Amino acid sequence: MFAQQALKSNPLQKGECIHTFGYPFRRGLSGGGFIYCISETRVVIGLIAHLSSEDPQFDPHKELQRYKQHPFINAIIKDGKPTHYGARTLPCGGYYSIPQLTSDGVMITGDSANLVDSRKLKGLHTAIKSGMFAAEVLFEAFRMNDFSATQLAKYEEKLKNSWIYSDLRQSRNFTPAVAMGVPFPGGPLLGFQMVTGGATPIGDLKTKPDYSTTEDMKRFYGSASPQPMPKADDRIIVSKLTDVYFSGTAHDEKQQSHIYLKDEAVCKKCISDYKAPCTLFCPAAVYELEQDKIQVNFSNCMHCKTCDLKCPFQNIVWNLPEGGGGPRYSLQ
Numbered sequence: 001m002f003a004q005q006a007l008k009s010n011p012l013q014k015g016e017c018i019h020t021f022g023y024p025f026r027r028g029l030s031g032g033g034f035i036y037c038i039s040e041t042r043v044v045i046g047l048i049a050h051l052s053s054e055d056p057q058f059d060p061h062k063e064l065q066r067y068k069q070h071p072f073i074n075a076i077i078k079d080g081k082p083t084h085y086g087a088r089t090l091p092c093g094g095y096y097s098i099p100q101l102t103s104d105g106v107m108i109t110g111d112s113a114n115l116v117d118s119r120k121l122k123g124l125h126t127a128i129k130s131g132m133f134a135a136e137v138l139f140e141a142f143r144m145n146d147f148s149a150t151q152l153a154k155y156e157e158k159l160k161n162s163w164i165y166s167d168l169r170q171s172r173n174f175t176p177a178v179a180m181g182v183p184f185p186g187g188p189l190l191g192f193q194m195v196t197g198g199a200t201p202i203g204d205l206k207t208k209p210d211y212s213t214t215e216d217m218k219r220f221y222g223s224a225s226p227q228p229m230p231k232a233d234d235r236i237i238v239s240k241l242t243d244v245y246f247s248g249t250a251h252d253e254k255q256q257s258h259i260y261l262k263d264e265a266v267c268k269k270c271i272s273d274y275k276a277p278c279t280l281f282c283p284a285a286v287y288e289l290e291q292d293k294i295q296v297n298f299s300n301c302m303h304c305k306t307c308d309l310k311c312p313f314q315n316i317v318w319n320l321p322e323g324g325g326g327p328r329y330s331l332q
Ligand code: SF4
Pocket: 261, 266, 267, 268, 270, 271, 274, 276, 277, 278, 279, 287, 294, 311, 312, 313, 314, 315, 316
C-alpha cells in the first residue's frame, strides 16, 4: 500500500528511490518499504506487508501510518500533506507459484503469471518482457492462423529460456525467508541465498496459503493487546476513511454488491475467536462490525483482493464489480 505526499520542501532528488527493511515489522509482521521521489514536490511512501501474517489484528493501513512516523521518513514528509492513497496485493510468491501459462487461445503474462521479483521489489520489467514475448508468439500465431496450446506454448518456452526465469530462480526462497522473520531466523537464510544463488541449507522453503496462517486472538495475543493506531492528524497520520477519499474510489451505489459473505454463522465464530480480521486487514474500511454482524460497504472497495486471500475461513466472495468503478489512481 502507498500514500503520496505533496511537499513544500523536498530533501530528495526527483527519481531518488530508497528501499527499506525492518521497521515497523515485528512478530506477525514482515515485509519491506519504499520511498520514491516522483517529482520536485512529491514523494510516494509505500509499505509491503506479507499477507502470511499470523496476527488476527493485522492492519496494513495502520502499519503504513507507523512507517510514516519513523524519524527518517518523518523528516522527509513533515511539511507535506497527503494527496493520494492506494493498495493492492503483490503476487510475490515467485518461481514456485508460476501457474501453467498457456492453453488453447490463452497466454498469461505479468503479475497474473506471478512474475514479480520480490528480492528486487519490482515486477514491471518482467511484466513488460513477458508481454513482448507474448506479442512475438501472437504475431506468429496470426500469420499461421494457429492459436492452439502447442503454438502458444512457445511463449512459455521463451520465458523459461530468458533472464526472467533465471532471476526468479535466484529469488525462489526470498519471500518465505523474510516471512519467517528478519533478522532471525530469516536473516541468515537470506545471506546464504546471496552466496548460493537462491539455495538455503535446509532446502527449498515451504509456503502456506495466506488465510491459513492467521492465529486466533488467544493464541497470538494471550493477555497482550494489539498496538494502537497512532492518533490521526490527517496530514502525516491519516485515518482509513480519509485515505479512502484520497484513493478516489467510487462505484455506482445502485449496483449489486460485488462482495458477499458465504455464511454469517461462520462470521459469528470468527468475531468471537479472531475478532473479525476483515475489519482491519481491508485497507478501505469495507467491512464494519455492527452489532455482532459484518456490514459490507462495497462502494469503498479499492480492488486490492486482500480479503479474497486473508479471511481465515475463506468466507468472502469477491466478484468483479460493474465496469468503470474502482480507485482512480493518477500522478496529478
Ligand atoms: S468475513 Fe471472514 S474475516 Fe470477516 S468476520 Fe467473516 S469469517 Fe471473519
